[in-house]
Amino acid sequence: MRILLVNVPHPAIGSLIPSDHLPPLGLLAIGGPLIDDGHDVRLLDAEFGPTSTAQIVGQARDFRPDAVLFGHSGSTSGHPVIAEVAQAIAHAIPGTRIVYGGVFPTYHWREILDAEPYVTAIVRGEGEETARRLMTALADGDDLAGVHGIAYRRAGQACATPPAVVIGDLDAYRIGWELIDHARYSYWGGLRAVVVQFSRGCPHLCSYCGQRGFWTRWRHRDPVLFAKELARLHREQGVRVVNFADENPTVSKKVWQTFLEALIAEEVDLILVGSTRADDIVRDANILHLYKQAGWDRFLLGLENTDDATLALIRKGAATPTDREAIRLLRRHGILSMATWVVGFVEETDRDHWRGLRQLLSYDPDQIQMLYATPHRWTPYFGQAAERRVITTDRRHWDYKHQVLANRNMPPWRVLLWFKFTELVLQARPKAMFRTFFERRGRLRHAMQWYTRIGRRVWPYEIWQFLRARHLKTGPTVGEFWGDGQVVDENAMATSRQRRQLPNQSAA
Known part of the structure; x- marks a missing residue:
């Protein structure tokens, strides 16, 4: 065909x-x-x-x-x-x-x-x-x-039809790299780049994330074969930057260390970027030097929030001291930290935003990625947000970068002000500016400046898009807009036997 x-x-x-x-x-x-x-x-x-x-x-x-x-x-x-x-x-x-x-x-x-x-x-x-x-x-x-x-x-x-059998051997199916011209794809400011996936799924129970339900269980590539594939892409296609699509590639310390050591043995000059959990970074304190030797330059840490009640609500399973320690450890080893911060899990007040900003400053991340809570039907968080009002019915805006949920404590424009003010303070504070322009390691300085250049374009663009958008004063509830929640089907691709082995996941 x-x-x-x-x-x-x-x-x-x-x-x-x-x-x-x-x-x-x-x-x-x-x-x-x-x-x-x-x-x-x-x-x-x-x-x-x-x-x-x-x-x-x-x-x-x-x-x-x-x-x-x-x-x-x-x-x-x-x-x-x-x-x-x-x-x-x-x-x-x-x-x-x-x-x-x-x-x-x-x-x-x-x-x-x-x-x-x-x-x-x-x-x-x-x-x-x-x-x-x-x-x-x-x-x-x-x-x-x-x-x-x-x-x-x-x-x-x-x-x-019945669910397909979950793929056990991720190395049994190869990526069709020949379908692209590698010279057209770049990241990190014009460096030839690819997206890869070492693992699928996540064992954690965060209520807003659909990774566990979609992939059904955490699995990983053969760490040595995966390292060889990255090395081949560098040698044959000139790839410099490898962006990991994994939600949590570091789940198994033993497997992850094997991958790091295999990639170090390949002796290729790669820049690795991706996401993981702060508690994995703290767990791996004694092997973070291997992270750096392998090429890791930045980790996106899903902190999501610093309020203990909110973290409990979304089942993040994180602790604020651990988040702070992870950022400190990454900095000690020359790896940039990008902290994600999500607005709107609960209907915050001005005091909540101010407290969150102060806590973020105490964390001192190198970069910040601000997002808006976005309830999808197949996640438990949908049930938690089902009665909240929707301020936009444009489904193109359900991308975590647009406000979609109303807040009874403040209008959308004031939520936006706190959102953009927090970004501005975190990215323009003296410590961040000093690292951006005077970081002694040129590779990290380049990364900070690249991200700052993008931020200078995105920051006003998001404000302009907000002003152009039509926000409903009395929109439908989340449940009325999307229909019934699918928490029962969250693990829809698991077989009946696998479902019985999955943890109980109610929407409450």
């Missing part, structure tokens, strides 16, 4: 502002196995430009695909764009099968199949093996009921 993988242009601010672009790992992960099965596969990355819908349709028509596969890491906020482009392609190329995968369609498959007749099937959960079997069934004209892990229409009604 001729298969076209489409990465649509995402409306998120992070996609619109930077001049750097990272490759769409999810689609490349599907592309490798499909190529190995003998399909003629092409990637259309519409993030460049960005490419208009008309241009995407034109390029698709030129390729004449038998199937067009969509998927996007942006998930909820990316869905309106995918729906528009998929419909346009379906109308322009009659008979083309439209297949859609990712987190959002995994859980919203009923609504999508009911509202979007041009969608042939939805891949639910991880897609490497499922996509292969689905493409084979479509090519051979087989009954889709035999393909586990999908949703489709049977006799005009949306239905789902």
Whole structure:
């Protein structure tokens, strides 16, 4: 089959502002196995430009695909764009099968199949093996009921097949790196870059995150083989920056140390960036020198909040002394810390914002990433926020960078003021400015300055977008807008046996 993988242009601010672009790992992960099965596969990355819908349709028509596969890491906020482009392609190329995968369609498959007749099937959960079997069934004209892990229409009604078997060996499916021109993708200020995934899932119970439910359990690549792959990308493709897509790659200290030592042995000059938990950093205090030797330059630490009651509400399982110690340890080893701070888990007051700002200053992170609480139906947090009002029904704004929840204690404009004021104080405080311009290690100084340049563009752009947006004074509740919560289906891709082994996860 001729298969076209489409990465649509995402409306998120992070996609619109930077001049750097990272490759769409999810689609490349599907592309490798499909190529190995003998399909003629092409990637259309519409993030460049960005490419208009008309241009995407034109390029698709030129390729004449038998199937067009969509998927996007942006998930909820990316869905309106995918729906528009998929419909346009379906109308322009009659008979083309439209297949859609990712987190959002995994859980919203009923609504999508009911509202979007041009969608042939939805891949639910991880897609490497499922996509292969689905493409084979479509090519051979087989009954889709035999393909586990999908949703489709049977006799005009949306239905789902049993969950696919969770992939045990992540090394059994290769990434289709040949689908991209590595010279077009960069990060860290023009350095050739890729996105990779060492592990999938997360064992922690944070109520706002869907990682555990989507991936069902934490698994990892072979650490030595993974190190060799990164080294090969550096030597053969000139890759300098490796961005880890993992939520929590450091879960197993033993496995992680094996990876670090294997990568150090490869003797390649890589810059590694990614996310992890503060408690893992503190746990690994005695091997942080290996982190640095392997190439780690920045970790995004999901602190989320510093209020103990809020941390308990979202089941973060974190402690403020641990968060502070993790930042101190990273700085001692020459690794930048970017602290994430989420506004809106609860309906904060001015006093709450002021207290949070003071605590963040005491943490002294190198960088700050401010986000807004965004309840998705498949997470327990959705149940906690179900009765709160929505201030925007534009689903493109459900991207963690726009306010979507009302606050009874203050209007949206005042929430924005605290949000931007906190960013300004953290990024422009003397300590941060000194590190940005006078850090003695040139590699870290470059990273700080690169991020600062992006921030100078994003900061006013977010304000401008807020002023242009229409905010509802009395919007629907979260439950009214999205429908019933899906906490029961949070682990929808687990088998019945796996579900019995998962911890109890009520929405309360």
